[in-house]
Amino acid sequence: MSRKPYVPTLPNTWWLEKPLYIRYMLRELTSFFVGAYVAILIVGLWHLSQGPEAWGGFMSALSHPLAVVFHVIALAFSVYHTVTWFALTPRTTPIMRGDQFVPAAPIIGAQYVIWAVASIVVLVAVLW
Amino acid sequence: MDVFETDIVIVGAGGAGLRAAIAAAEADPALSVTLLSKVYPMRSHTVAAEGGAAGVATAEDSLDNHFNDTVSGGDWLCDQDAVEFFVEQAPKELIRTEHWGCPWSRTIDGKVAVRPFGGMKVERTWYAADKTGFHLLHTLFQTSMKYPSIKRMDEVYTTDLLIEDGRIAGVLAHEIRSGKPMVILARSVIICTGGAGRVFPFTTNGAIKTGDGMAMAFRAGVPLKDMEFVQYHPTGLPGTGILISEAARGEGGILVNKDGYRYLQDYGMGPPDPWPRKKAMELGPRDRLSQAFWQEQQKGRCIDSKWGDVMHLDLRHLGEAKIAERLPFIRDLAKSYVGVDVVNAPIPVRPVIHYTMGGIHTDINAATPVPGLYAAGECACVSINGANRLGSNSLTELLVFGAVAGRNAAAHARGVPIPSRTNALAQADGHRKRVVALLERSKATESVVGLRTALNDTMESGCGIYRTEETLRATVETLATLRQRFANVAIDDKSGIYNTDLTGAIELGNMIEIGECMALSALQRTESRGSHQRLDHPARDDAAFLKHSMAHRVEGEPPRVDYRDVVITRSRPAERVYGGEAK
Amino acid sequence: MTDHKTFTLEVLRYNPESDDVPHVQSFTVPYEEDWVVLDALNWVKDNVDGSLTYRWSCHMAVCGSCGIMVNNEPVLSCKAFLRDYLAGGNTKITVGALKNFPIEKDLVIVMDSFMEKLEAVKPWIIRTSERPVEDGTFTQLPKQLMRFKRHTMCINCLLCYAACPQVGLNPGFIGPAALALAHRYNLDSRDQGKELRKDVTASHDGVWECTFVSACSEVCPKDVEPAGAIQEQKIESSIDWALDHLMPGRKSR
Numbered sequence: 001m002s003r004k005p006y007v008p009t010l011p012n013t014w015w016l017e018k019p020l021y022i023r024y025m026l027r028e029l030t031s032f033f034v035g036a037y038v039a040i041l042i043v044g045l046w047h048l049s050q051g052p053e054a055w056g057g058f059m060s061a062l063s064h065p066l067a068v069v070f071h072v073i074a075l076a077f078s079v080y081h082t083v084t085w086f087a088l089t090p091r092t093t094p095i096m097r098g099d100q101f102v103p104a105a106p107i108i109g110a111q112y113v114i115w116a117v118a119s120i121v122v123l124v125a126v127l128w
Numbered sequence: 129m130d131v132f133e134t135d136i137v138i139v140g141a142g143g144a145g146l147r148a149a150i151a152a153a154e155a156d157p158a159l160s161v162t163l164l165s166k167v168y169p170m171r172s173h174t175v176a177a178e179g180g181a182a183g184v185a186t187a188e189d190s191l192d193n194h195f196n197d198t199v200s201g202g203d204w205l206c207d208q209d210a211v212e213f214f215v216e217q218a219p220k221e222l223i224r225t226e227h228w229g230c231p232w233s234r235t236i237d238g239k240v241a242v243r244p245f246g247g248m249k250v251e252r253t254w255y256a257a258d259k260t261g262f263h264l265l266h267t268l269f270q271t272s273m274k275y276p277s278i279k280r281m282d283e284v285y286t287t288d289l290l291i292e293d294g295r296i297a298g299v300l301a302h303e304i305r306s307g308k309p310m311v312i313l314a315r316s317v318i319i320c321t322g323g324a325g326r327v328f329p330f331t332t333n334g335a336i337k338t339g340d341g342m343a344m345a346f347r348a349g350v351p352l353k354d355m356e357f358v359q360y361h362p363t364g365l366p367g368t369g370i371l372i373s374e375a376a377r378g379e380g381g382i383l384v385n386k387d388g389y390r391y392l393q394d395y396g397m398g399p400p401d402p403w404p405r406k407k408a409m410e411l412g413p414r415d416r417l418s419q420a421f422w423q424e425q426q427k428g429r430c431i432d433s434k435w436g437d438v439m440h441l442d443l444r445h446l447g448e449a450k451i452a453e454r455l456p457f458i459r460d461l462a463k464s465y466v467g468v469d470v471v472n473a474p475i476p477v478r479p480v481i482h483y484t485m486g487g488i489h490t491d492i493n494a495a496t497p498v499p500g501l502y503a504a505g506e507c508a509c510v511s512i513n514g515a516n517r518l519g520s521n522s523l524t525e526l527l528v529f530g531a532v533a534g535r536n537a538a539a540h541a542r543g544v545p546i547p548s549r550t551n552a553l554a555q556a557d558g559h560r561k562r563v564v565a566l567l568e569r570s571k572a573t574e575s576v577v578g579l580r581t582a583l584n585d586t587m588e589s590g591c592g593i594y595r596t597e598e599t600l601r602a603t604v605e606t607l608a609t610l611r612q613r614f615a616n617v618a619i620d621d622k623s624g625i626y627n628t629d630l631t632g633a634i635e636l637g638n639m640i641e642i643g644e645c646m647a648l649s650a651l652q653r654t655e656s657r658g659s660h661q662r663l664d665h666p667a668r669d670d671a672a673f674l675k676h677s678m679a680h681r682v683e684g685e686p687p688r689v690d691y692r693d694v695v696i697t698r699s700r701p702a703e704r705v706y707g708g709e710a711k
Numbered sequence: 712m713t714d715h716k717t718f719t720l721e722v723l724r725y726n727p728e729s730d731d732v733p734h735v736q737s738f739t740v741p742y743e744e745d746w747v748v749l750d751a752l753n754w755v756k757d758n759v760d761g762s763l764t765y766r767w768s769c770h771m772a773v774c775g776s777c778g779i780m781v782n783n784e785p786v787l788s789c790k791a792f793l794r795d796y797l798a799g800g801n802t803k804i805t806v807g808a809l810k811n812f813p814i815e816k817d818l819v820i821v822m823d824s825f826m827e828k829l830e831a832v833k834p835w836i837i838r839t840s841e842r843p844v845e846d847g848t849f850t851q852l853p854k855q856l857m858r859f860k861r862h863t864m865c866i867n868c869l870l871c872y873a874a875c876p877q878v879g880l881n882p883g884f885i886g887p888a889a890l891a892l893a894h895r896y897n898l899d900s901r902d903q904g905k906e907l908r909k910d911v912t913a914s915h916d917g918v919w920e921c922t923f924v925s926a927c928s929e930v931c932p933k934d935v936e937p938a939g940a941i942q943e944q945k946i947e948s949s950i951d952w953a954l955d956h957l958m959p960g961r962k963s964r
Contacts, residue, residue: 176774227844266863282826334767335767524913620761621764623816
């Protein structure tokens with residue numbers, strides 16, 4: 001009579017078991033789209049540095065239907081990335097005020113405010 | 129059988145056991161300390177204690193006050209030399225736990241805060257919100273990890289003590305997960321296995337509180353002292369028996385009957401106002417409060433609930449902010465287990481068995497009559513709690529006498545040789561047959577559940593809050609029968625691996641023996657004192673009974689009970705007075 | 712509320728002496744409105760099969776013994792109310808041992824690895840010199856206590872380890888509870904041992920194995936917030952790394 005502990009193995013489909021895991025994997029997937037978009041921006045900058053023809057070529061490539069589809073999906077994932085990031089911030093950087101922790105809502109809210117302000121600034125700069 | 133050698137064995141890794149281990153390790157790092165526990169240390173029942181730990185903390189208080197509160201709270205059955213030592217050591221031990229990181233609640237200037245508690249004239253109960261036992265246990269457990277000389281053997285169940293020439297020789301145990309028996313030879317042994325609340329059906333105690341260490345010591349010839357004194361905590365949740373801390377009353381909670389009346393004023397603890405007020409009304413001692421419930425029950429003034437008779441503990445007037453800060457755990461418990469939000473509604477409560485004042489006979493040095501064998505904590509009876517324990521003295525007791533036991537066990541171990549292997553193995557083989565018999569017996573005439581239920585029922589009916597000769601005799605007879613029937617008990621699980629059916633059966637055997645000690649000691653004590661109340665002998669009788677009951681084992685028979693004088697130094701027995709004006 | 716008189720309890724059984732793999736066994740158990748899953752397990756053990764094996768003690772969610780999977784979620788069996796699982800016509804509850812640990816028998820896991828990880832983070836007050844008892848207690852203001860207090864609430868129930876996929880994928884990961892406990896001591900104003908914990912907490916098996924899935928904090932019955940504790944340590948570890956490279960030979964904060 002000896003011990004024989006049973007060692008379970010985690011299947012590769014572990015993340016399909018719970019909505020929380022699926023949302024996590026989607027969040028991780030956003031990094032691909034964020035990274036890809038940054039790469040496209042860098043490529044765009046390089047084309048810009050090569051002169052108006054190169055820049056024109058880059059811009060028309062961007063208006064290809066597949067490119068548009070990609071950008072829509074990338075935008076959705078980037079927004080998801082941002083929203084989840086904002087939501088997690090109060091837990092990664094707890095702030096104390098007096099004897100209590102600042103609740104999550106003002107910290108999350110403040111980030112949205114900064115995001116809105118930054119967006120407005122960029123938009124104005126672009127349109128001007 | 130595997131044989132290990134060690135200098136000190138400690139059985140039980142709760143507050144007392146861990147404190148003893150630390151004390152032994154600090155006293156002499158060269159000694160090996162082996163800490164055995166049938167559960168992982170953080171599961172020990174110390175974890176469930178809520179309210180606090182008492183130790184003189186303020187300039188307005190004094191050791192004399194703590195001494196007097198404790199002795200009168202114990203209805204003068206406390207050994208006063210031990211109480212003097214205890215109150216003096218208490219603040220020092222509590223300071224040590226603070227240095228070790230215990231997250232005590234604080235005043236606004238950063239000092240340790242203290243709260244009022246039952247039977248105490250001045251606030252001296254240190255608290256960590258309402259989870260003091262939890263925080264103390266984890267602090268002690270985590271601190272114990274820093275001593276290399278402490279070796280833990282977790283989930284190892286100790287079944288018997290081994291004796292050689294009248295001295296301790298070690299223990300017989302088995303590893304729960306493999307079933308493998310082992311003999312551990314030791315120069316000193318400290319028992320810290322806790323109380324025996326599971327002898328009763330309605331209790332705050334967890335599954336593990338089965339008095340194993342008391343039974344082991346009893347079988348090894350050590351008398352069990354004052355076993356008739358079992359404490360009913362006045363406010364447990366009906367149904368589960370879950371503890372609602374005295375702290376709820378310390379913070380101002382009140383108890384009302386079905387008429388919304390604060391009934392404690394009818395039992396010598398009034399007037400009801402001003403409130404809160406120390407040593408009065410809901411801050412009276414636990415035995416008086418539980419007895420008041422029973423009296424109210426006889427008068428039909430309890431509230432009828434789906435769980436039977438209850439009273440209401442009302443905290444609404446404390447307000448949400450105070451409850452969230454001081455009593456968050458209580459709020460969570462009431463919400464989960466009886467569906468009540470204490471901010472909006474009163475909590476149904478009733479007395480439930482909580483603490484065993486009696487236990488292994490020890491002296492002020494935590495030593496039993498067997499050289500090398502020590503005991504500390506709820507399993508021991510020094511006695512500092514006498515006939516009734518004051519709330520928040522118990523956690524401090526773990527620290528004070530755990531430390532004493534550790535230091536003395538270490539000193540003793542330095543002076544004696546390791547006991548003989550052959551002798552110990554022979555004894556162990558004899559004891560082991562009992563365990564093996566449980567595993568091998570297949571034709572079951574008795575079940576563990578059946579006997580356990582019968583045990584619980586007879587203890588509750590005969591040996592409860594109020595007792596009579598008639599009910600006690602009936603219980604004593606039933607218990608003797610149960611002891612005999614236990615010889616035929618069989619278990620379903622024959623496995624060697626992690627067999628909880630087996631440990632449950634061994635625990636049952638221990639509980640039957642302990643129940644017998646409780647009932648017989650109660651039968652013979654023809655007086656009422658503290659938590660032992662006789663309807664047929666309602667007065668306290670100091671002339672005959674200012675003594676400890678000592679239950680001695682007799683093979684195949686009920687225990688024999690004789691008496692030992694209480695040590696009185698400077699507090700002569702007087703009337704226990706609660707209520708009145710603030711004193 | 713439900714008006715079941717009985718329900719089906721499906722238990723993942725495993726007897727190492729006769730089984731090679733765990734298998735499901737069904738029991739018909741009485742339904743009581745106040746009962747928790749632990750009460751159902753006790754009923755089965757007392758009335759049907761005494762070999763059903765599981766850990767429990769306090770029955771009030773403070774000892775941490777009774778962690779199991781109920782309907783594939785890690786919970787304390789003493790606080791998992793039948794009425795919550797059997798609402799809306801459900802008649803079945805499934806239980807099994809906590810995920811991500813070897814199974815000893817039935818619902819009992821082998822938790823040796825956790826005990827080692829707990830010890831590895833040095834979870835005790837570390838000081839350069841001990842304070843004498845005569846000097847009394849340390850002064851600790853309520854806000855200093857508040858800073859680390861929630862991380863003291865861990866009952867070592869291991870639900871977080873069962874929920875964390877990184878624990879499942881890498882058994883060497885120190886894990887949520889142990890790392891939260893390290894953070895508790897690092898934040899305690901009385902402790903001076905942060906540096907000594909770093910080689911474990913800031914290692915590859917320490918905080919850097921965490922990818923902030925945050926399942927741990929979701930399942931924690933005591934709001935210990937282990938995920939937050941780990942991320943805080945990652946931030947601090949990163950700042951340390953940067954400062955160490957910018958100013959070599961500096962003394963750590």
